[in-house]
Amino acid sequence: MRFSDQFEQRFTEMLTHYPTKRSVLVPTLLYAQDEVGFLSEEVIAEIASRLDLTELDVRNVISYYSMLTTKPRGKFNVQVCRNISCLLRGADELIEHCEKKLGIGHKGTTPDGLFSFEHVECIGACSWAPAVQVNYDFHENLTTETMDRVLDEYRKKVQ
Amino acid sequence: MADAPKLVNITVDGKPVAAPAGTLLIEACKTVGIEVPSFCYYPNLSLQGACRMCLVRVEKMPKLQTACTTGITEGMVVVTDSDEIRQARKSMVEMLLGNHPLDCPVCDAGGECELQDMTFSYGAAESKFIELKQHRDEQQWSPVVYFDRPRCILCYRCVRVCGEGMDVWALGVDNRGAVSTIVPNKQDHLECEECGMCIDICPVGALTSGAYRYKTRPWEMKHVGTTCTHCADGCKTTLGVRRSDTGMEIVRGDNRDKSGINGDFLCIKGRYAFDFANNEDRLTQPLIRKGGRLVPATWEEAFEFVGRRFKEVLDREGGRAIGVIGSTRTTNEENYLLQKFARVALGTNNIDHHRTADFPAFAAALHGKSGATASMRDVYNASAILLIGNDPTEEHPLLAWQIRNNVRLHNARLYVVNSRPIKLRRQAASFTQVTSETDFTEFLGGDESLASFATREGWNAVRDKLRAEQGLVIIFGSEIFGEDIQALARFAASVPGAKLLCLGDYANSRGAADMGLYPDLLPGYFPVSGAGKFHQEWKITPAAPGMNIGQMFEATKTGQLKALYVIGANPVGRLNVNPSTLKNTFVVVQDMFLTETAALADVVLPAANAYEKAGTFTNTCGDIQILKKAGEVTTAKPDFEMIVRIADAIGFDVRKLVPFGHGVHADMGQSRGAQSGEADQHAVWLEANGLEPKMSPFDPVATLDEIQRLVPGYDVSRTELLAGNDQHTSIAAMGPGTVQNPELIVPAKNNLFSSGTLGRYSRTLNSVIENKDPEPADAVPTD
Ligand code: SF4
Ligand code: SF4
Ligand code: SF4
Ligand code: FES
Ligand code: FES
Numbered sequence: 001m002r003f004s005d006q007f008e009q010r011f012t013e014m015l016t017h018y019p020t021k022r023s024v025l026v027p028t029l030l031y032a033q034d035e036v037g038f039l040s041e042e043v044i045a046e047i048a049s050r051l052d053l054t055e056l057d058v059r060n061v062i063s064y065y066s067m068l069t070t071k072p073r074g075k076f077n078v079q080v081c082r083n084i085s086c087l088l089r090g091a092d093e094l095i096e097h098c099e100k101k102l103g104i105g106h107k108g109t110t111p112d113g114l115f116s117f118e119h120v121e122c123i124g125a126c127s128w129a130p131a132v133q134v135n136y137d138f139h140e141n142l143t144t145e146t147m148d149r150v151l152d153e154y155r156k157k158v159q
Numbered sequence: 160m161a162d163a164p165k166l167v168n169i170t171v172d173g174k175p176v177a178a179p180a181g182t183l184l185i186e187a188c189k190t191v192g193i194e195v196p197s198f199c200y201y202p203n204l205s206l207q208g209a210c211r212m213c214l215v216r217v218e219k220m221p222k223l224q225t226a227c228t229t230g231i232t233e234g235m236v237v238v239t240d241s242d243e244i245r246q247a248r249k250s251m252v253e254m255l256l257g258n259h260p261l262d263c264p265v266c267d268a269g270g271e272c273e274l275q276d277m278t279f280s281y282g283a284a285e286s287k288f289i290e291l292k293q294h295r296d297e298q299q300w301s302p303v304v305y306f307d308r309p310r311c312i313l314c315y316r317c318v319r320v321c322g323e324g325m326d327v328w329a330l331g332v333d334n335r336g337a338v339s340t341i342v343p344n345k346q347d348h349l350e351c352e353e354c355g356m357c358i359d360i361c362p363v364g365a366l367t368s369g370a371y372r373y374k375t376r377p378w379e380m381k382h383v384g385t386t387c388t389h390c391a392d393g394c395k396t397t398l399g400v401r402r403s404d405t406g407m408e409i410v411r412g413d414n415r416d417k418s419g420i421n422g423d424f425l426c427i428k429g430r431y432a433f434d435f436a437n438n439e440d441r442l443t444q445p446l447i448r449k450g451g452r453l454v455p456a457t458w459e460e461a462f463e464f465v466g467r468r469f470k471e472v473l474d475r476e477g478g479r480a481i482g483v484i485g486s487t488r489t490t491n492e493e494n495y496l497l498q499k500f501a502r503v504a505l506g507t508n509n510i511d512h513h514r515t516a517d518f519p520a521f522a523a524a525l526h527g528k529s530g531a532t533a534s535m536r537d538v539y540n541a542s543a544i545l546l547i548g549n550d551p552t553e554e555h556p557l558l559a560w561q562i563r564n565n566v567r568l569h570n571a572r573l574y575v576v577n578s579r580p581i582k583l584r585r586q587a588a589s590f591t592q593v594t595s596e597t598d599f600t601e602f603l604g605g606d607e608s609l610a611s612f613a614t615r616e617g618w619n620a621v622r623d624k625l626r627a628e629q630g631l632v633i634i635f636g637s638e639i640f641g642e643d644i645q646a647l648a649r650f651a652a653s654v655p656g657a658k659l660l661c662l663g664d665y666a667n668s669r670g671a672a673d674m675g676l677y678p679d680l681l682p683g684y685f686p687v688s689g690a691g692k693f694h695q696e697w698k699i700t701p702a703a704p705g706m707n708i709g710q711m712f713e714a715t716k717t718g719q720l721k722a723l724y725v726i727g728a729n730p731v732g733r734l735n736v737n738p739s740t741l742k743n744t745f746v747v748v749q750d751m752f753l754t755e756t757a758a759l760a761d762v763v764l765p766a767a768n769a770y771e772k773a774g775t776f777t778n779t780c781g782d783i784q785i786l787k788k789a790g791e792v793t794t795a796k797p798d799f800e801m802i803v804r805i806a807d808a809i810g811f812d813v814r815k816l817v818p819f820g821h822g823v824h825a826d827m828g829q830s831r832g833a834q835s836g837e838a839d840q841h842a843v844w845l846e847a848n849g850l851e852p853k854m855s856p857f858d859p860v861a862t863l864d865e866i867q868r869l870v871p872g873y874d875v876s877r878t879e880l881l882a883g884n885d886q887h888t889s890i891a892a893m894g895p896g897t898v899q900n901p902e903l904i905v906p907a908k909n910n911l912f913s914s915g916t917l918g919r920y921s922r923t924l925n926s927v928i929e930n931k932d933p934e935p936a937d938a939v940p941t942d
Pocket of ligand 4: 081
């Protein structure tokens with residue numbers, strides 16, 4: 001299967017960083033997921049064969065990390081933290097609000113394929129709780145109102 | 160061999176313990192009888208440290224330590240039992256039971272479950288958890304492997320034994336933390352060797368076997384340790400048997416006590432393929448051909464008929480006109496008895512069997528060279544192994560296990576020479592792909608011309624490395640025969656301490672060869688012309704070589720051979736014998752099933768299989784082991800008894816065949832009424848071991864006596880043998896063997912999922928999807 005040149009470049013480069021091939025598995029999966037959108041059967045088979053792993057090994061690792069997924073996600077993956085600091089500062093309301101607003105539950109995807117939603121463990125932004133991560137971007141000190149604005153901005157991006 | 164490692168002294172619960180440096184604390188404790196509880200630790204698998212059941216207090220260390228991952232160090236002071244430790248263990252068990260369904264009353268593992276035992280010893284009667292248990296439905300991963308997720312305690316033993324032990328890597332772990340779960344390699348099912356090692360090693364009832372699940376409880380079975388009847392490796396298997404309508408039914412096979420050469424290893428055949436015994440196509444009564452059709456008859460009728468017809472041929476044309484074909488799955492005692500019957504009762508050397516390896520040439524090559532053969536145990540301990548030909552992963556699963564684990568655990572160097580890229584090359588220090596194994600063998604034997612320009616450098620390098628090895632075991636498949644075995648033996652002689660191992664195919668192929676199922680060789684590879692001791696004892700020994708298996712079928716065609724006696728063999732099905740050649744021959748077949756050969760016979764006698772009788776088997780290495788009677792059907796007889804009955808029916812004095820009752824004057828208790836205690840105990844012991852009192856003409860032990868007396872190399876310790884231990888016989892002490900007729904060697908080509916006739920009638924072997932070539936029994940024509 002074919003990945004972009006940039007992927008191939010990074011992959012070749014990474015291989016030189018570690019004594020064993022399998023060490024590059026997690027970053028490789030991330031890059032592949034960024035490119036394909038999710039980790040398809042085809043991606044799994046390709047990466048397994050490149051790294052001399054079984055597909056089972058690769059799937060085991062994917063299942064370990066909640067950031068990796070074998071199912072297609074929306075364009076924007078909204079991850080609301082629900083660990084202790086965020087909970088104390090209103091993560092629950094935020095979650096409820098998002099669910100209502102997007103019309104989907106934990107790990108759901110909107111029918112237009114725009115948003116996915118999930119709650120996650122601490123994302124390391126406790127000082128600015130409650131925090132939300134959309135794809136690789138952070139949004140902090142959120143209220144239901146500012147959350148709405150965040151979602152709207154993303155929606156605008158595709159129009 | 161490296162020098163013995165230095166001893167390290169520690170103190171455990173006040174007791175001084177000395178163990179080699181590098182020993183794990185948990186193992187060191189065992190040596191003085193202190194058991195540290197464990198779940199995830201399993202000897203010879205990588206360390207996991209997952210369950211924390213093995214916590215102990217080590218002086219000067221701040222926290223409790225896991226004994227399974229802590230190596231001993233000089234002066235270490237350890238406490239394995241205290242209130243603190245007991246409390247820790249109790250909490251561990253409580254945690255494990257947090258989501259464990261308490262379905263012990265129906266669980267297969269109930270009664271032999273490590274979690275039950277631990278809960279009993281270390282657990283608490285109550286739990287602080289009030290959460291609802293998460294139920295998950297059980298999953299079927301293959302016809303033999305089922306998974307009950309809530310019962311799993313995540314010890315990862317299954318994952319490790321499948322990967323590290325089997326080199327299959329079919330099991331993995333999905334998710335993390337409390338929701339981790341064991342998963343099969345194909346998401347919803349398994350594609351693997353179906354060996355069942357994962358089930359066997361599971362400390363609880365999370366992995367269960369399709370063959371055994373929900374059938375019975377462990378304490379309802381009797382457990383009989385015997386020898387596997389499939390390939391030629393001779394795994395010890397413990398069969399769980401239970402009373403059934405027709406006798407004793409085998410419901411489980413494993414080797415949990417790790418006795419025997421295989422430790423706890425068994426492949427799918429040893430573990431599950433005992434089901435042929437219960438196949439409904441199994442013959443249940445003697446059949447006699449009347450008016451062109453095989454019709455049921457009584458045993459008396461059948462024996463009388465066979466005896467009369469054999470006698471007619473004998474009287475008219477002599478033994479020359481009768482041929483005998485023996486089996487690679489009958490016991491040594493039966494094989495020995497059969498050739499003696501042919502030679503002494505029929506007066507003919509027309510006896511042969513389906514040959515799968517050139518053992519006579521092996522005997523010839525090693526004649527007088529004592530210590531030159533390797534046992535199955537040697538394969539696990541050798542510092543280096545040369546494997547020429549064969550694909551042990553498929554054809555010799557135990558051998559493959561020994562090789563893999565020797566490489567993994569003892570860093571043995573494996574040299575693979577093969578025309579195919581066999582799987583064991585993954586463990587090999589060097590893999591030499593050749594166009595023909597014989598060329599390489601002859602090159603080793605000194606014929607330099609066989610290394611081409613392209614291969615010379617590589618071959619030389621391998622040979623130099625081999626020559627530098629100490630304690631090399633050379634294993635070769637049926638690709639190597641005749642003179643080439645001599646060449647290999649020559650090479651072995653140039654490497655100090657090298658030993659050889661010749662691979663045959665069926666459970667007792669080696670025994671058939673050792674016991675003289677050859678037209679030109681007596682038991683122990685002595686030529687028929689020099690019968691010596693055998694002549695002294697038997698009085699009659701025809702001196703001219705008889706017909707081999709090919710010649711016999713030629714002779715049936717021409718009408719020279721009037722009768723054929725076939726025991727546990729299927730030449731029509733396996734050796735491509737044209738059925739029409741048997742048209743005018745009186746054919747008697749002893750078998751479990753109506754094979755292609757049996758379907759053409761005039762008399763068919765239903766035979767017991769190796770799990771239903773006592774005796775001995777010799778594996779392909781020459782390790783002799785005992786067989787104990789486990790299963791039983793009332794509708795079949797052991798071949799031993801049938802041979803004796805036929806001899807009797809011919810009018811032959813069976814005392815000359817089976818030396819029973821020699822010097823035995825036991826009173827089995829019949830005449831002593833209330834005082835019969837001791838003899839009864841003896842009878843009970845015999846019964847328990849599947850043996851018959853030595854006063855019976857059907858007693859194989861009397862024949863074993865004779866074998867041990869007359870076949871050099873078989874004079875192993877009877878005590879060890881009866882105790883269930885393997886004993887290595889020595890081919891060097893035997894006769895001169897012979898180098899001829901390699902064309903008669905027809906490899907069985909069994910793979911992991913096939914096993915000759917037995918495989919056809921095993922539902923398990925035919926049901927797994929990895930069996931690409933299932934050969935279910937209904938493909939056999941019955942008329
Ligand atoms: S049956 Fe054997 S090969 Fe299959 S998963 Fe279990 S251990 Fe692995
Ligand atoms: S299935 Fe059995 S062996 Fe495997 S991890 Fe679970 S409890 Fe351990
Ligand atoms: S390896 Fe051979 S002897 Fe062992 S269980 Fe399998 S078939 Fe039986
Ligand atoms: S708890 Fe939410 S970011 Fe740390
Ligand atoms: S046995 Fe030591 S942690 Fe499991």
